[in-house]
Amino acid sequence: MAILELKEVTKTYNDFSVVKGFNFSVNQGELRCLIGPNGAGKTTSLDLITGRQKLTSGTVHFDGKNISKLLEKDIAVLGVGRKFQVPAVFKELTVRENFEVALTDKIGPFQNMNPFTKNRSRKHFNEIVELAGLGNRLNDTAGFLSHGETQWLEIGMVLMQKPRLLLMDEPTAGMTEQETEKTSEIFKELKGDHTLVVVEHDMSFVRSIADVISVMHQGSMLAEGTLSEIEQHPMVKEVYLGTEGIH
Numbered sequence: 001m002a003i004l005e006l007k008e009v010t011k012t013y014n015d016f017s018v019v020k021g022f023n024f025s026v027n028q029g030e031l032r033c034l035i036g037p038n039g040a041g042k043t044t045s046l047d048l049i050t051g052r053q054k055l056t057s058g059t060v061h062f063d064g065k066n067i068s069k070l071l072e073k074d075i076a077v078l079g080v081g082r083k084f085q086v087p088a089v090f091k092e093l094t095v096r097e098n099f100e101v102a103l104t105d106k107i108g109p110f111q112n113m114n115p116f117t118k119n120r121s122r123k124h125f126n127e128i129v130e131l132a133g134l135g136n137r138l139n140d141t142a143g144f145l146s147h148g149e150t151q152w153l154e155i156g157m158v159l160m161q162k163p164r165l166l167l168m169d170e171p172t173a174g175m176t177e178q179e180t181e182k183t184s185e186i187f188k189e190l191k192g193d194h195t196l197v198v199v200e201h202d203m204s205f206v207r208s209i210a211d212v213i214s215v216m217h218q219g220s221m222l223a224e225g226t227l228s229e230i231e232q233h234p235m236v237k238e239v240y241l242g243t244e245g246i247h
């Protein structure tokens with residue numbers, strides 16, 4: 001069953017549609033990669049799903065509910081988590097404190113007093129710390145983490161909120177080869193229990209994690225399929241021709 005469904009989604013700026021009649025559907029438990037050349041409209045599409053930007057036309061359904069007109073904060077409460085292209089962690093806080101901030105419900109300042117409330121158990125906390133590989137870094141200041149560790153911290157922070165759908169924009173950008181490999185292990189661990197949409201340019205990373213790949217071009221869906229189907233698709237080949245190529 002589709003947990004996320006975009007129908008004919010369009011976003012127009014000054015008479016130019018950067019997302020145009022975009023149809024995109026993701027099933028529960030799936031790890032979907034969304035690729036496409038620079039400017040294809042990938043980040044804008046994530047903005048439209050999370051309510052950061054408003055649709056010009058079309059609809060977005062999450063878990064059967066039309067969320068097209070909801071506010072960003074209300075969409076987040078429904079269980080849509082987002083990791084941005086640039087990490088957003090609190091550099092002056094420790095890794096543990098960053099995780100605890102993420103655990104906290106956003107309903108009031110006193111929730112901060114005890115982060116382990118409601119369904120947010122210590123077990124959940126420990127599982128995510130382990131998944132992010134930051135168990136021996138908990139008391140270190142986040143500002144001293146490597147680029148890869150900072151990305152994993154932010155992924156962990158999003159996971160602390162138990163999102164039902166996790167959207168990630170270029171999670172491996174700037175990572176070393178080893179860091180990228182570890183990130184693919186994290187994602188493979190997450191799929192099944194979580195639904196993930198991963199926007200990526202790094203095709204070797206996409207190759208290592210993807211089941212189904214969606215290719216976006218000029219604001220619309222160009223092709224969808226397995227990696228080998230995508231690689232052999234004539235339109236995809238044409239779009240990537242003369243750029244870095246799909247390899």
Ligand SMILES: Nc1ncnc2c1ncn2[C@@H]1O[C@H](COP(=O)(O)OP(=O)(O)OP(=O)(O)O)[C@@H](O)[C@H]1O
Nearest residue numbers: 013018019036037038039040041042043044045201
């Ligand atoms: N606020 C805005 N006003 C006008 N045009 C915009 C705005 N935001 C994005 N665009 C344009 O929309 C198009 C799609 O941008 P978007 O960032 O969604 O692409 P992308 O697929 O994420 O690209 P990249 O792979 O480079 O991150 C681009 O041509 C961009 O210049």
Ligand SMILES: [Mg+2]
Nearest residue numbers: 042043044169
């Ligand atoms: Mg982008």
